[in-house]
Amino acid sequence: MFEDIKAVFERDPAAKNIFEVVFYQGVWAIYLHRVAHFLYELNIPFFPRFISQISRFLTGIEIHPGATIGKGFFIDHGAGVVIGETTIIGDNVTMYQGVTLGGTGKEKGKRHPTIGNNVTIGAEAIVLGNIHIGDDSRVGAGALVTKSVCPSCTVVGNPARVVARGGVKINPLEHGDLPDPVGKALEDLQNRIQALEKKVGQ
Secondary structure: OHHHHHHHHHHOOOOOOHHHHOOOHHHHHHHHHHHHHHHHHOOOOOHHHHHHHHHHHHHOOEEOOOOEEOOOOEEOOOOOOEEOOOOEEOOOOEEOOOOEEEOOOOOOOOOOOEEOOOOEEOOOOEEEOOOEEOOOOEEOOOOEEOOOEOOOEEEEOOOOEEEEEOOEEOOOOOHHHOOOHHHHHHHHHHHHHHHHHHHHHO
């Protein structure tokens, strides 16, 4: 628990004192999860799930008791976060509101992501399936990740793609150059219409 509180002070400039931090919904969520996970590991029925549902009601954060979470875990803001049963999260991971670490519905057994150490996952990002996000990687806000990510990479977009590796940009994201499939389809349609008009006019 101490490592989780320490993580708040290290990563949230808004954290002024311990009295504020103990009321962070992310702190409560991880604390209650650690209790629920301990009971889950002892194969105690009902109570782990009951605690997780109480936590969800109080914090708006849903963490299955079966999820394994390392030390120094920080959920900033946190509302809408969902972490599935077989998720494994390493040490010193930071996660923002609306993140989903879920399954695809097609797998059994280990069906949720494994998140490496020192990973940051941006707001509303969705990471699905039995995939691995490598150490020191960053997942951009709103990204949809369904394939494993190598260590020290930054991924953005839907579907997610690598835009930086080891701090070096790869095909940098230029918003003015983003693909526009609808515009392309309309342009192709317009070209076909013009071609047909030329044929009819001959």
